[in-house]
Amino acid sequence: MTAGPVPAWIGADAASGHAARPPVVMLHGIGGGKAQWAPQLDLLATHGWRALAWDMPGYGESALPSGDYTFAGLGASLLRLLDALAIPRAILLGHSMGGMVALEAFAQAPGRCAGLILACTSPAFGRADGDWQRQFIGERLAPLDAGLGMPGMAARQVPRMMAEAAPAAARERAMAIMGAVPEETYRLALRCLVTFDRREVLPAIAVPTLVLAAAGDSQAPPPVMEKMAGRIAGAEFEVLPGCGHLANLEQPSAFGATVLEFLERRFGS
Numbered sequence: 001m002t003a004g005p006v007p008a009w010i011g012a013d014a015a016s017g018h019a020a021r022p023p024v025v026m027l028h029g030i031g032g033g034k035a036q037w038a039p040q041l042d043l044l045a046t047h048g049w050r051a052l053a054w055d056m057p058g059y060g061e062s063a064l065p066s067g068d069y070t071f072a073g074l075g076a077s078l079l080r081l082l083d084a085l086a087i088p089r090a091i092l093l094g095h096s097m098g099g100m101v102a103l104e105a106f107a108q109a110p111g112r113c114a115g116l117i118l119a120c121t122s123p124a125f126g127r128a129d130g131d132w133q134r135q136f137i138g139e140r141l142a143p144l145d146a147g148l149g150m151p152g153m154a155a156r157q158v159p160r161m162m163a164e165a166a167p168a169a170a171r172e173r174a175m176a177i178m179g180a181v182p183e184e185t186y187r188l189a190l191r192c193l194v195t196f197d198r199r200e201v202l203p204a205i206a207v208p209t210l211v212l213a214a215a216g217d218s219q220a221p222p223p224v225m226e227k228m229a230g231r232i233a234g235a236e237f238e239v240l241p242g243c244g245h246l247a248n249l250e251q252p253s254a255f256g257a258t259v260l261e262f263l264e265r266r267f268g269s
Contacts, residue, residue, distance in 0.1 A: 069189060071101065079108065118225075205235075212259070
């Protein structure tokens with residue numbers, strides 16, 4: 001068992017399913033929350049999968065940690081959640097920053113991970129003081145520093161992260177989810193994000209892994225994700241057409257179908 005307080009149970013939405021299959025734990029990105037996984041939760045439950053969508057610390061109904069906001073702490077918090085729910089091994093489905101948390105949890109406790117689905121993410125963010133990283137932080141802090149709050153941030157950033165053809169309802173949903181993230185949490189998570197580097201763990205991954213990219217994603221471009229997949233033995237690589245970084249919201253049916261096909265083929269019984 002991992003040390004520390006157990007994350008709040010109400011910080012997770014769950015769907016029951018086949019007890020013999022490893023549960024699927026869904027991890028959201030920096031501007032997300034467990035609400036973004038509702039279509040995938042419904043789909044997996046319909047097909048007999050036990051699934052869990054978690055609010056990371058500081059998001060939704062999960063409290064901020066008392067100490068520093070770090071990937072080490074996020075990974076440990078996820079493992080405590082698995083302990084609290086008596087889940088010995090899980091399939092981790094992580095989007096964007098959630099994919100990084102999945103890799104961090106694997107690095108901390110590889111035996112707890114039955115499989116990985118890494119969507120629109122990267123094994124490293126690069127140098128925290130790099131030009132691209134400074135621009136990334138500056139663009140996201142500017143509306144907050146100007147007093148526009150998270151709704152203003154969402155209105156500015158969500159259209160940039162989605163494909164031009166994304167449905168209006170998907171844009172509105174993504175803006176609502178991002179706009180509801182507490183500003184303090186977002187600022188802490190943003191500073192945490194640029195510290196990430198778990199490239200060294202990729203060759204050690206020996207569980208079924210799907211690396212899922214989006215054709216129009218400029219934050220985690222398909223060539224970068226394909227390179228990551230190439231460093232994981234036996235990893236499968238797929239590219240979803242017609243969507244950007246928020247693929248699971250832009251194309252929920254196509255995203256869910258790709259995930260489900262992988263799960264049924266590699267873990268179904």
